């Protein structure tokens with residue numbers, strides 16, 4: 246009997262963690278991320294004795310952020326790839342440094358994690374114990390992202406991680422043709438209830454609006470997630486031969502440098518090098534002053550305007566009818582970005598006790614603002630298509646666990662799949678299933 250324990254990302258997004266146990270009691274942990282709610286930052290604590298390995302799907306902190314906690318007590322191999330390790334380290338260091346939440350681990354545990362990391366190529370079957378193997382398969386979500394195939398006691402379990410089945414400018418799409426016949430699937434449900442607009446039309450509209458603003462002397466602020474979305478925005482501007490000035494700041498700048506050093510994970514590294522070559526990297530705070538007065542595009546985290554360098558640029562842009570703020574990622578309810586889209590007012594409060602800085606902004610936007618849905622997750626149509634393309638060893642044993650989505654998305658996806666003849670549930674945190 247193979248046991249699957251769901252430790253997080255159940256009917257929520259955040260703190261991904263799945264523990265798989267063989268009949269002999271050997272265990273493998275799939276992802277170990279942090280949550281975004283202060284009461285539930287870590288995945289559910291459970292017995293991790295006899296843990297043989299950890300496998301990481303990708304660097305986003307909802308999948309990787311709590312990994313150092315494991316290395317407080319346990320020195321097991323972590324399987325990932327070079328780009329995911331480097332971005333994970335950058336994100337966790339940043340998280341520990343700026344977060345007000347007292348994480349129960351620090352830089353020392355992060356160093357232990359690095360010492361125990363092994364790089365695994367996609368498609369290579371890695372033994373972690375007797376009759377216990379793991380294989381990475383391209384997930385198409387961000388550079389380096391993988392889905393994980395586990396073979397335990399002759400059962401095959403497939404964990405999608407975060408997936409995108411549509412190619413973007415930055416990376417190729419998820420590869421599900423290499424997935425063998427399965428006994429169970431754990432699938433993300435982020436956009437199980439939503440359809441993304443056609444990519445080409447969205448890119449056309451986005452670039453047209455950017456050109457309109459900058460040709461009239463305005464500035465476009467693109468508050469983008471530092472990992473992947475900022476670089477996707479750059480590549481869209483490259484594809485359309487955007488000729489104005491481009492500035493990149495904050496975490497987006499650091500991640501871009503890491504991408505340059507890992508060309509095999511980038512779909513068209515030449516295009517990426519071309520756009521990076523003519524992008525101005527803003528390295529110091531004082532370098533932002535002339536940028537604020539210059540017409541062009543500024544790409545900078547944070548993606549939901551919760552903080553980061555974007556806040557430093559935003560005031561004059563909000564007050565300028567010739568400028569614009571174009572959000573390119575999902576805006577969570579209650580975030581300053583969502584407030585701007587819904588009410589036309591940017592509200593932001595931040596206290597930095599260390600530097601004794603207090604920032605309190607409430608500005609009605611005079612500039613243009615909009616949201617362009619450049620998602621890196623499969624939408625409802627593509628999730629169903631993905632599932633249809635997976636094959637099960639036994640038609641009566643087609644288990645699908647729906648996680649990584651809010652309550653409605655995970656439970657609706659599971660009940661739709663049941664209607665289509667699958668054995669599907671949206672597990673709740675702490676639930677254990679057997680195969």
Ligand SMILES: [Zn+2]
Pocket residue numbers: 303305386407
């Ligand atoms: Zn992700």
Ligand SMILES: [Zn+2]
Pocket residue numbers: 305307308407649
């Ligand atoms: Zn995720």
